[in-house]
């Protein structure tokens with residue numbers, strides 16, 4: 259059969275049936291309606307071109323001028339208007355309007371999805387892996403997408419009683435702002451009447467304290483790996499205008515690949531703000547006069563050093579890593595983090611922290627008198643560069659080096675500062691799966707998650723925590739689940 263395009267002989271054209279006429283009328287009505295709105299669209303023309311207003315109004319990407327994929331609805335609309343007697347300009351405008359409508363509809367749906375509140379009932383507990391001053395850290399699985407996370411629970415009343423509200427707020431603020439690969443990522447934070455919850459990425463490699471407990475002493479090259487990454491992590495905290503203030507090996511987490519991720523920003527504070535957690539030590543510090551320490555006392559500590567996780571459970575933890583200026587109550591800055599890093603560096607290379615003592619108060623004394631108490635044992639066999647770096651970090655805050663000085667220091671001569679993530683970690687965690695907890699101690703505790711409690715708006719215990727709730731916007735390319743690291 260031949261097919262003739264073009265003007266047809268009216269006599270030979272079959273009469274359209276009723277259905278076709280109805281269909282044509284519907285399309286005509288639609289196109290007429292659209293055409294009558296063209297003037298309106300004309301006014302928006304400029305907006306369509308730069309796409310900005312669409313983005314603001316709908317919180318979605320601007321309607322694309324050209325789409326790679328054409329939806330079915332759009333294809334059928336295009337087919338219809340192709341048959342109508344309208345100009346190309348009008349046709350394009352009708353299509354543009356249609357696309358914008360679709361984009362708005364989609365973004366509305368996405369917003370609704372986003373608004374679904376996250377609660378504790380969305381998670382299943384796998385195991386408790388840590389205990390802190392205000393609650394536990396558990397490995398959990400999110401029920402809907404099966405993604406694995408670390409969940410930190412904290413009792414609100416404990417935070418209020420112990421004056422920690424500002425700290426947990428700082429932790430939440432810092433973690434939610436952090437985009438650095440060296441800082442543990444916070445995915446959600448939420449609350450009910452009893453608890454606060456932080457849902458973070460799970461670092462299955464354990465923490466630096468686990469490594470030190472297992473290895474005792476690290477080589478200079480192993481130490482260089484951890485300390486260079488730690489320096490980068492500390493630097494990213496400072497770039498966010500925070501001081502960590504609680505740097506110690508158990509807050510240096512190890513990712514599934516063996517790189518470090520800094521966590522526990524409970525003590526992190528914006529620069530120059532007031533605080534009273536360290537005041538316990540400050541009080542002690544005022545009793546600790548410089549020079550009050552006798553050399554005899556220092557020599558007495560001959561007992562083998564034993565790392566102790568239980569110290570972490572107390573509100574104040576161990577003072578081993580605190581810089582001396584913290585005790586002076588004169589105010590301090592980001593230099594305190596570099597001091598702490600120096601202490602960790604010493605501990606990795608020597609096997610125990612430099613100011614270790616049986617009693618925390620004794621440790622505080624040693625710190626204040628660091629000029630006399632800091633000794634690097636000869637038998638530790640440290641290189642000249644390593645010793646020099648220790649002395650440039652554990653020293654008065656006026657001459658202490660910071661990020662720039664550290665990156666230029668000879669100890670890091672061969673360190674690839676601009677691509678640290680390409681270094682091969684000294685210890686790569688051997689993980690059976692994404693929920694492997696073999697790098698953590700066993701905690702003899704109630705493993706189940708707290709029951710879901712309601713959240714009463716305006717209740718007294720909730721007032722200090724207004725604005726705590728957070729959901730990290732999904733990154734474009736990154737997937738949330740850590741399971742995908744296991745293929």
Ligand SMILES: Nc1ncnc2c1ncn2[C@@H]1O[C@H](COP(=O)(O)OP(=O)(O)O)[C@@H](O)[C@H]1O
Nearest residue numbers: 388390391395408458459460461465508522524
């Ligand atoms: N995201 C995480 N992934 C893996 N382990 C974690 C994570 N967060 C915390 N932990 C473990 O739990 C311990 C306590 O958590 P942390 O946030 O440091 O609480 P605290 O403020 O009470 O010290 C850590 O030392 C670490 O062993």
Ligand SMILES: [Mg+2]
Nearest residue numbers: 390508509522
């Ligand atoms: Mg901690």
